[in-house]
Amino acid sequence: MTRHMVGALRRLALASVVLLGVGAQSAFADKLSIGIGGSVNSIDPHFYSTTPNNLVAFHIYDRLVHRSPDGKLIPGLAVSWKAVSPTVWEFKLRDGVTWHDGKPFSADDVAFTLKRALDVPNNLGGFAGIIRPITQAEVVSPDVIRLHTKDPVPNLPSDLTRLAIVSRHAGEGATTADYNSGKAAIGTGPFKLVSYTPGERIEFVRNDKWWGKKPAWTNLTIRLIPNVAARTAALLAGDLDMIDTPSASDLPRLEKEPDVHVASVAGMRVTYVVPMNKPADSAPAVTDKKGQKLSPSPLANPKVRQALSLALNRKGIAERIMLGTATPTGQWLPAGILGYDPKTPVPPYDPKAAAKLLKGAGFPDGFKLALSTSNDRVPYSVEVAQAIAQMWSRIGVETEIDAIPFSVYSSRGAKGDFAAYLGSWSNNSMEGTGLLRDLLGIRNKETGWGLYNWGQYANPKLDAITAKAISETDDAKREALVVDAVKTVTEDVAIIPLFHFKNIWATRGALRYEPHVDELTLAVDVHKG
Secondary structure, eight states: OOHHHHHHHHHHHHHHHHHHHHHHHHHHHTEEEEEEOSOOOOSOTTTBOOHHHHHHHHHHOOOSEEEOTTSOEEESSEEEEEEEETTEEEEEEOTTOBOTTSOBOOHHHHHHHHHHTTOOTTOSBOSHHHHTTEEEEEEEETTEEEEEESSOOTTHHHHGGGOOOOOHHHHTTOOHHHHHHTSSOOOSSSEEEEEEETTTEEEEEEOTTOSSOOOSOSEEEEEEOOOHHHHHHHHHTTSOSEEESOOGGGHHHHHHOTTEEEEEEEEEEEEEEEEOSSOOTTSOOOBOTTSOBOSSOGGGSHHHHHHHHHTOOHHHIIIIISTTSEEEOSSSSOTTSBTOOTTSOOOOOOHHHHHHHHHHTTOTTOEEEEEEEESSSSTTHHHHHHHHHHHHHTTTEEEEEEEEOHHHHHHHHHTTOOSEEEEEEOOTTSBSHHHHHHTSSOOBTTTTBTTTOTTOOOOHHHHHHHHHHHHOOOHHHHHHHHHHHHHHHHHHTSSEEEEEEEEEEEEETTEEEOOOTTOOOOGGGEEEO
16 A cells, blocks of 8 residues: 555545544434422323423423413414403414324314313323313314303413323323323423433434424433532533523523523512411421420411411522512512412511411410422522521521422322421412412312312312403403402412512533523523624
């Protein structure tokens, strides 16, 4: 072999290595790895409606109606919808949509979904509140379905943005375990499920036959990393391309990193305390200072609940714990949303008035209770709970923190197994009746109300206002009814609102995310530069 031939072969080999490197880099560039802090406990989209579960489901499944990042309703599997009468909504479905296994999507799948999602066995909180009002799913044709309701439900298209549509052929007879294994997880969405490792990760591949704009990513990994410091470290190390809810204390550092971009938007989620009115017998007892159980619970007294609210320094929590990533509030709705009441202020921080209320309610020496919270679901839950405990102790309410994994928290909550708990609500219906119906409505299996009313709060007057608001078709009248409900909730201190979150994400390199007001983290909205 001549020297010229050897040199040529070396140049060819070098070129091959370079091309291989370019190819590998290109392939890697088509993979997206996202770290989220929330707990995912099922791939079954109807098992438990939480933001982490929903964001995973919405990669696999579509809904009839989707939302844009700014919260507006946009076409999903339905290209249009209209009220053909006060109690009938008609949805025109998209042509040519197929399931991941190639079979055609039709209105019959929508009808099946509405029936299945109504009562998934052993579910922890599904969609009964939005489905029970539907009395009939009329399949007019393969691409038209009419949903009949007993009373007008003007917010039905908005409610359906949360309901993932599943196929009859894969879902009929399928269990939650079949969805978790992938056997029944056949959707129409932008990605196909590859694997689900509980507590660790979910793997996807792109659905190249999706009807929407093709995502930039052929492969997607969603990693479940509840520890915020670990999420941030993985992003900075290049192990992740994107994270949600970075630590507020890390934001100044992240914003200075030349290879990191931070995106944020004012969010809808509210954090609150729920004083349980009628806890289960198994719940930690509220006791006097000597450890004797107090029955009925002091928390059933509105004056006591008012005292607990006045004892909380919301501004201090937002500034010192949330470091400016939250806005103090006295109501569950943020400003600008239908039903927000500008005349309902943030309650003042007034421990002296709180102590006086406690004394007037018959508890001059205070009492003892446990405040439960998840420790792996919502950022800073444990720290906020600890701050609440300190503030309550100053008025004589000795508080023990019961911080538990979300899987345990949700199961115990559904059984009413708390004395009081720190919770949060996404407000993803973008208006006020969702919380009124699901969190504060009297439990009723026939109507689907009170699905998350763990404390068995009961206020018939409030329920009457809520029912009128849900069926009111005039927006101005509807808003007036929700504002009336806000005042009723505030007067009775049914819940103790604390603050609204700012939704924050961080991405590496040229990647950018369109921040969602509904806090969803969706790969279809991650773009390159």
